[in-house]
Amino acid sequence: MAWDFLKRLFSTGGSKNIAKERLQIVLIHDRADITPEMLDNLRKDMIDVITKYMEVDLSKIEMDFDREDRSVAFVANIPVTRIKRGVVASSAGKPEERKEQEKTANGGKKATPKRKSGQP
Amino acid sequence: MDPRIIVITSGKGGVGKTTTTSNIAVALAKMGHRVVAVDADIGLRNLDVMMGLENRVVYNFIDVLEGTCRLNQALVRDKRADTLFLLPAAQTRTKDAVTPDQMEQLCDMLRKEFDFILLDSPAGIEGGFKNAAVGADEALVIATPEVPSVRDADRIIGMLESMGKAPIRLIVNRLRSNLVREGEMLDVRDVLDILAIDLIGIVPEDDSVVKSSNRGEPLAFGDSSPAALAFQRIASRIVGEEIPFPSFEEEQNKGFFAALKKFFGLK
Structure with a gap:
């Protein structure tokens, strides 16, 4: 019954729905296409923020975009060498932990990035 | 008026x-405004032939910029309308x-x-497009209801936004309402959802264009074909007239409301 109900509502599905879906996906990817220069700036900014709280191994930082079928995630892998004691005093972390893998941004959730600007 | x-x-060519x-x-x-159509497609000019003025082109805007002639020598007056001029591109030069x-000058x-x-x-996102857009205040983006065209339009809108053009408005060109009705073509609503800019016109597919x-x-010189009317309506909206989108409403009725009716068993 409910299935019939839904099928009736969406039975307009010709090739147009395929076109729309393909467009939405391709644009997620197009709009997340970031130039190496922008990625470089982002990397510098991220490092500036993170080093306020901890010392990190600058030579081993990896940052990139993970593109899956319907989503884009910004993934950063930043090895931590030492957490600065004063800054983390409020949060009950374990400063002696040597290596911490951080996965940031979106946590694999669906992302709809804004239209890519034409800026170089 | 400023x-x-x-x-x-x-973005995409041929749309x-x-x-x-x-x-x-x-x-x-035809509304009485003084208008110049500038062909900014250097090396691949075609606005002259589309307007039927190709035999009257003597100079082009590069000649003006290089000082070979004065501006009014390069302007081709269209005898069919008193206030209409064409400024041709050079055919034997390149975009650079x-x-x-x-x-801008x-x-x-x-x-x-x-x-x-x-x-x-010109089509594309390189120098030729940038030269055409740099001196403009506002932009009209043309897209046909097809995946490659909408994708390229998205790209070009991003570039126009970063150049500070406003308003940037969309013309959906070559819409085939029979295909839309059958669910075999993106409708105007779909294209607007994706591109998220204002609509200024919908032009149906029309043999009279060829x-x-x-x-x-x-x-627009006088034909009463569907495409001619659509272009006239766009011009009216450009000058600020509020003109509803008849075919758009129609499509909506045929699409969404028809689906609703069907859903409630009204049809």
Whole structure:
């Protein structure tokens, strides 16, 4: 019954729905296409923020975009060498932990990035 | 009225930039505005043939910029409308024959002479497009309801936004309502959802467009074909008239509301 109900509502599905879906996906990817220069700036900014709280191994930082079928995630892998004691005093972390893998941004959730600007 | 410089662009080629430029130029001139249609496609000029003025081209805007001739020597007056002019592109030069600075300089010259300066942009996102867009205040983006065209339009809108053009408005060209009704073509709502900019016109697929380009007589000169009416309505919206989108509502009725009716068993 409910299935019939839904099928009736969406039975307009010709090739147009395929076109729309393909467009939405391709644009997620197009709009997340970031130039190496922008990625470089982002990397510098991220490092500036993170080093306020901890010392990190600058030579081993990896940052990139993970593109899956319907989503884009910004993934950063930043090895931590030492957490600065004063800054983390409020949060009950374990400063002696040597290596911490951080996965940031979106946590694999669906992302709809804004239209890519034409800026170089 | 302050002069308005409008770039007509699309990213993708073959979606109707030149046809649109010539028809909007004609429609605006018929309202009595002083209009110049500038062919910004250096090396691949076509606005002259679309307007049927190819035999009267002597100079082009690069000649003006290089000082070979004066502006009014390069302007081709369209005898069918008193206030309509064409400024041709050079056919034997390349896109890098001009710099963005020179294009701005050209736009400033035209601003003193005209109410509307329409710039027909080349396809692509490189120098030629940037030269066409640099001197413009606002933009019309053309897209057909197809995946490649909408994708490229998205790209070009991003570039226009970063160049500070406003408003940037969309023309959906070559809409085939029979295919839309069958669910076999993106409808205007779909394209708007995806591109998220304002709509200024919907132009249906129309055989008379081919016939008019064969003859070099833009439809807006008097034809009453569906495409001609659509271009006239776009011109009216450009000058600020509030004109509803009849076919758009129609499509909506046929699409969404028809689905609803079907859903409730009304049909």
